[in-house]
Amino acid sequence: MSELTKRILILLCLIFITSPSNAKTLTFAVVPQQSAKKMAQKWQPLIDYLSKYTGHTIEFRTAKDIPTFEANVSAGLYDIAYMNPYHFVVFNDSVGYRSLAHQRDKKIRGLIVVHQDSPVQSLADLNGAEIAFPAPAAFAATIITSAHLRKQGIAFIPRYVKSHDSVYLSVQRNFFKAGGGILRTLNISPDSVKSDLRVLWESKGYTPHAIATHPKMAEVDRQAILNALIALSNDSSKASILSRIGFSGFVASSDSDWDDVRALGIASLSRPHL
Structure with missing residues (x-):
């Protein structure tokens, strides 16, 4: 055996020994609150961090619109998914997705925004108006805001425009x-758009979006991802990764954290458009 062959064999052995035998390829999907390009720009640094920390190859996914995302989650196509509170309640029940974490020190609130120069000064001024919403099953931006308008006896015509960005x-x-939205997506919209908008109404707070995992995901992999999220949340040198998505950090969660959403009874009244 030549010296070159020996060196090649030694190198191959070292690669085999040091390569993680349990490395996997996992998909991480994010509900499409903005265009796919913007979503990828904001979330890819977090995905890269999780891949490096866990040793798994984690691939970013989103969908062309919220109904398509709902259909994909319903079919169990994603290993990990960032979904709104309503989605989590529904898909925890129907598919078995398990909560892993949610945003730290955060409650999600629905907003109704109008143009800065609009003569509209109260919700009553919207009676009979067309109002823009991201999608029928967008929890805070659509479900909560629509429910409040109906409770106030305000008639309106919903128009679904596919994303929060499109609403604004x-x-x-x-x-x-x-239009209906949430504070986080409003805050990260372009200044040229945000400066022309005014918040007319804001709802009370609910448990925010869930990071949930497919029911077949191994507990060791769930724990590895959770450890990465918590480590990131406690590492001030990586704060820019979180600020890109408008987060201050993550905390571990349990399925019961969304009992405030279950108490609304909306999951038993309707289902996402699949």
Whole structure:
């Protein structure tokens, strides 16, 4: 055996020994609150961090719109998914997705926004108006805001425009009198759009979006991902990764954390458009 062959064999052995035998490829899907390009730009640094920390290859996923995302989660296509509170309640029950973490020190609130120069000063001024929403099953932006309007006896025509960004842009351009959203997506919208909008109404707070895992995911892999999320949350040198998605950090969660959403009874009244 030549010296070169020996060296090649030694190198191959070292690669085999040092390569993680349990490395996997996992998908991490994020509900499409913005365009796919913007979502990837904001979330990819977090995905890269999780891949490096866990030793797994984690691939970013989203969908062209919220109904498509719902259909994919319903089919169990994602290993990990960041989904709204309503989605989690539904898919925890129907598919078995298990909660892993949620945003730290955060409650999700629905907003109704109008143009800064709009004459609308109260919800009553929206009676009979067309109002923009991201999708029928967007929890805070659609379900909570719509429920409050109906409770107040305000008639309106819902128009679904596929994303939070589209809601804000359509109100800013005066295509609609008002739109439903949430504070986080409003805060990270372009200044040119955000500066032209005014928050007309804000709901009370609910447990925020869940990071949930497929029911077949091994507990050791769930724990590895959770450890990575907690480590990131406690590492000030990596704060920019979290700030890109508008988070301060993550905390571990249990399925019962979303009992406040279950108490609304909405999961038993309707299902996402699949």
